[in-house]
Amino acid sequence: MSVTHFDMSATLFDKIWDAHVAARRIDGRDLVYIDRHVLHELHAPHAFGKLQKAGRAVRRPDLTFSAIDHTPSTKPGRDEHTNPEGLPLIEAMRAGSLRNAIRVFDLKDPEHGISHVVAPEIGMVLPGATHAVPDSHACTVGGLGALAFGCGTSELEHILATQVIAMHRPKRMRIRLDGSLGPHVRAKDVALAVIAHIGSAGGRGFAIEFSGAVARALPVEGRLTLCNLTIEMGSRTGLIAADDTVFQWLHGRPWAPAGARWARALAYWKTLPSGEGAVFDSDINLDCGALQPQITWGTDPGQAIAISGRVPDPADAEAHRRPLLEKALVYMGLTPGMAIEGLRVDRVFIGSCTNARLSDLEEAAAILRGRRIAPGMQALVSPGSAKVRRDAEALGLDKVFSDAGFIWGESACSMCAGANGDKGERGERILSTTNRNFENRQGPGARTHLVGPALAAAAAVTGEITDVRKLLGGAR
């Protein structure tokens, strides 16, 4: 075992990167070893085909796993035929995985789910480990102190053949989150506030480390939510140093090391946090003490405001940004200066790799218990994994959601990616716990507002955008 020591000048990111560089390639790129590689059915079939054509083998099928999460229907009792459009991709995924001896987390598997939810919950991804998925939200597992990269299909094929990714080392950014969060303010609100602060391209070229009292106080599931949205900050990867909160959460998970190996791994993980003297290329501080629940008003995740806020006026923006803001206002059916609270809502979606873990469902259920969704409201909840669904059912949450009028769906990317038949209708206003409010993302002409589970549940009940604090405080 190598000597463990606390390097006071290296960052968490650099320590993990350096520990995974297998070689420096002739073109100056580092070959960063990928400890766990997870594929999904939208992109892997293409890469399997190219690999086969080139006569190349999968180097480490034992470190590679196939998720089926982008295309399955969320309809209760669904199978691969429920969304016929997804079937050819699912079949190609199964065939390619079988040919290459890769385990598939198939629809009936008790460990099925959205890969970014499943990988942490079974202990597949560990602190200090590297992870890659051909999906930009791979960064989610940074919440465990892992270094993860979303990648394209060519990179996916490259990792299959070599188990390394060829990259230039990104710069380092530290985002220190100070203060403590008020009632009903959670990780999603922090993340939206950060994106609004640095912009949706603000993190480009950087690996982001989140630190400070708020990051430290976040439970693991909140950390996963915060890191999930790193790509919406423009950064390919973001992470939070693993601490006792993570270690306790991880201990005993099915694939996590146990016994003497756990002790040995733990000793190693404790050497990884950034040292006191660690130097970052960019340092950003954000005081979250006065942060309110956040909601996006526009078509870019950075267009977020407080729930008590008003829709901005493009006239106040820099001239070159005005056309985009005006376009967003038109698409969203809003006028400058109007209050965001009180807008009529047609549909609510609680799900996705961002906000579909057990604590997210509990947060929403606490608001829905004993209440009904508004007349005409379409409300769907899609738990992040089969395990989340089982655990929620054990707590009776399925009944809370069903009694309130929600559809208690199966697990998949669902309405977030719009690839499985779940979508909103043109002109509909949707409150969604997902990660992208792009035009047409949740259906042609559908108007998406990104929120956390509490605001989503509150709007489902009242039929309009509602400050959950007022709803629960009885001030309405």
Added chain:
Amino acid sequence: MERFTVVTGVAAPLIEDDVNTDQIAPLSAGHRVHPDYAAMFFARRRAGAGIDADPDFFLSKPRFSKPSILAAGANFGCGSSRESAVWCIQAAGIRCVVARGFADIFRENCLQNGLLPVVLAAGEAEAFEALVIAADGGAPFTVDLAARKITAPGGREFVFDISPADAKRLLEGLDDIGLTLTHNSDIAAFEQKMAAERPWSQRADISAVKD
């Protein structure tokens, strides 16, 4: 991968910031194992797309039906990591995107496929965009990667910067996986070292292994 040396052709203007990969390659438009990438390219926005069609969009105009170069704004290719965004651009015949900036994953996907991503210096970018708009799908532009230079109609030249390694990869159409496979023994040595030092990293189901 097709080599990129010199490309001459029509430059199309898409001078907007934050154009995301959902727009470039809508999932619902190409949700199959072998999609038609040319049809998928901005499927919701181009003429014939129905209610969302944008008549001012370059693809809606016949003179931009075979562009070679795309002039774009800041943060081009943000959002999803889908490489189909690059394949759509290439299916439209475009070999080079000149943007104010590129999203990280998208830029990497460009390099993987021989699509040249160019960022001009700030003052130069504005002048270039103005010339693309003025040319309006008529006179051609020429991109010369080896010379690191774009020549506009009328002869104005725009010099751009790209790392020698990235340029070499495009110029020679290098097989990226082949390049890495020359380090096979390094990777094998790394795996051996890890199996000893951090055994949990080399076994996914380490909990099933007896101490």
